[in-house]
Amino acid sequence: MHQQLTINITSYWHAGTGRTSGSHVDSLVEKDASGLPFLNGRHLKGLLRDAITRANEWGWFDDLPSLEHGQSSLPDWLFGTRPTNTDSDVETRFNTVPGIIAVSNAQLPSADGNLLANAPELRSELYRHIFSTAIDHHSGIAKEKSLRGIEVTIPLSLYAEVECNDSQAEQVFQYLSKAIHLIDHVGGMRNRGLGRAQISLSELSQSNQGGKA
Structure with missing residues (x-):
């Protein structure tokens, strides 16, 4: 069973890479x-897991399923168990159990993406640079060497595919439909007001595709 995750981002947002552009901005998208x-x-997937975890702890779900495959909690069943603290990659892989939900990357609609991919002058308009600095509270003057710049993306809508092939998939999507209302920001620097978003689930549109995680 597949459904479409619509992410309507209503503010500048930043999905960072950890890379810089040299002397101009400190973080690129x-x-x-x-x-x-x-x-x-x-x-x-991490945002959905956090939302499901909170909703479950607050008693939003009255009809919890019988957990399978050794998972001890609803989030583990849906999204997979987390690795134990270990320095061995091999041991970590064998100590985790995959969840029953797969989530693709969220992308622009195919028609928009094809158009922008071949129009660099339009594509550049998707991004902005914003800057901030720390202010000394005693003097009211900017602190030395505190200027920071980041690249952000303009408000837009992205679409992802959520897949669940379990026999209880219909119930799983009911859980997700309730919990996603707890997600109101996406991307990085959410505590600074970036990435305000409204998220919804609906029947899958064939025009939006992506690779699942």
């Missing part, structure tokens, strides 16, 4: 091979 913005499926 992540782009696909065509230079277009997207949200990584693993990031979306």
